[in-house]
Amino acid sequence: MLRGIRLCTPITQRRTIIGFVRNALGLDPPPSPDDPTPENRFHPWDQSPAGDLRERAARIRALAQCPVTGKEINYTCPLSGIPTHHSKEAWEQDKKYHESKKWEVLKKVNIYEHDLRSGRPFPEFDFPQELEFDRTVNMTNWDLFFYTRQFYSMDTEFQLAAVTKMLSYPITIASVLNQFSPYYLNPKGPITLEGLKSLAALRYTLYPFENKTVSATKDRPMRLFILGARAEALLPGHVWKQLQFLFPETAFELHFVGPECLVNKEKHQYMSSSSPVVKRVDETLAFVYHTDYFHVYHEAQDFFPYDPYLDVFFCFHPGFGAPESTKLWLDKTMAGLLDTKCAIFTTGISQSALVRDLNAVMDKHGKEIDILMEPTKNIYGSTKWELNDVNPQEVYQFNMYIAGFRGKRYHAIEI
Incomplete structure (x- = not known):
């Protein structure tokens, strides 16, 4: 498995370098403002443009308990955008939450869910068809599998x-x-x-x-x-x-x-x-x-x-x-x-x-x-x-x- 991780890194770096060169030479169009980024995919769930995520925020408030007070959840973490604590005071007192940077993973949950509902094109879902007879698929890890199977280049x-x-x-x-x-x-x-x-x-x-x-x-x-x-x-x-x-x-x-x-x-x-x-x-x-x-x-x-x-x-x-x-x-x-x-x-x-x-x-x-x-x-x-x-x-x-x-x-x- 460690070998798989080491093999993955050079390919990712090579793609990044190639992309940089292509951009520098003007071979690629400038990035679209609709391309997903952590900034444009971040919305607090209780104010989300997606109705089902607003419903999930309400469900969390109804079902979950604050890890600090044991009471209902009424406060949305400003770092992750997800309801996590009973109040701002409880959120500030939760040292384990902040020291472990749990909010960083919760933020990923947030932005991934908003990306799926963003309405952007999803060219990565255009999967390859039959395997060519002279091509061998490398099963070492996701990156090499996608590359040798000729999937759309997934760079994000x-x-x-x-x-x-x-x-x-x-x-x-x-x-x-x-x-x-x-x-x-x-x-x-x-x-x-x-x-x-x-x-x-x-x-x-x-x-x-x-x-x-x-x-x-x-x-x-x-x-x-x-x-x-x-x-x-x-x-x-x-x-x-x-x-x-x-x-x-x-x-x-x-x-x-x-x-x-x-x-x-x-x-x-x-x-x-x-x-x-x-x-x-x-x-x-x-x-x-x-x-x-x-x-x-x-x-x-x-x-x-x-x-x-x-x-x-x-x-x-x-x-x-x-x-x-x-x-x-x-x-x-x-x-x-x-x-x-x-x-x-x-x-x-x-x-x-x-x-x-x-x-x-x-x-x-x-x-x-x-x-x-x-x-x-x-x-x-x-x-x-x-x-x-x-x-x-x-x-x-x-x-x-x-x-x-x-x-x-x-x-x-x-x-």
Whole structure:
């Protein structure tokens, strides 16, 4: 990971130098006053030109408590533009808030949200299409991925925040499965020997022309199960297609599983269906929505048979260890997941959240688990800062840490 950071810096510097030279020679037009900057994207939320951000400010005032007084929040931090304290006096007394410069991250939350609502052109959302046959994608980090994949040159934090939040889900999956994955085998990396076995099986399917024999199991698409699906199930097809472009010889079915995976966008409410809802993007990519919990389908054998060469599970910040969801995850659902013997990867919004989730799983099912990937920083986590409205001093980024495990596969014993 440190190597990834070092590799990123020269490219950024080179682009900056090239941009400076082009501007000096008059080859580029002068910057537009509408181009996003921290200055022109900053508005206090309770006075925001965006109505939904004014509503969020009101929600914070109604739900959150001042970290100093424990009372309701009535004061908007002038540095971040977000309601954070009961009064100006409480804000001034909060030494931890000022010494840690928490307001700097909160300000980023503010300006990122206003940029998305600014109405500016978003050329960074013009994603590249099929991968050229003679081009190799570098998966070391976001910067090299964008550069070698020929994305629009994203030179500002605003462009990165907007695109990485959207692409974090498909490219996180791709970075784990890719043969040029940035995650290495122990001790240099977080992948365990058991993890290498599971990934080798999946890559056998993903790269058929590199195998001497044709896999007999390639009679159906590879299934990517995304459990507890929410925001990831709302991403449009062209976003998930970026995953399929990286494995052009493979057809995928994305199975979104959970009561919040299917939304009626007109009525803004969740939908349920007694049968799977299928939406096909093209002949190589299909979405399948299952609106109940995984264990329901597992017990009914709807997903049988499972195949470690063709099936893999992802749980994006599921909250295995969160008090409000532990029982829901760790009883029938986790037992069913481990029973599949397929690889399971999970992410967290922080290191502590991911470790808490893994500890909860190990405490309940430790004897039945093989660790595939030790907890590590997710190279393809979102760079956009998010805010917890119930606690406005709690900020996070999606998919910041990642780990993997599976149900233990016992070796045959001679008797």
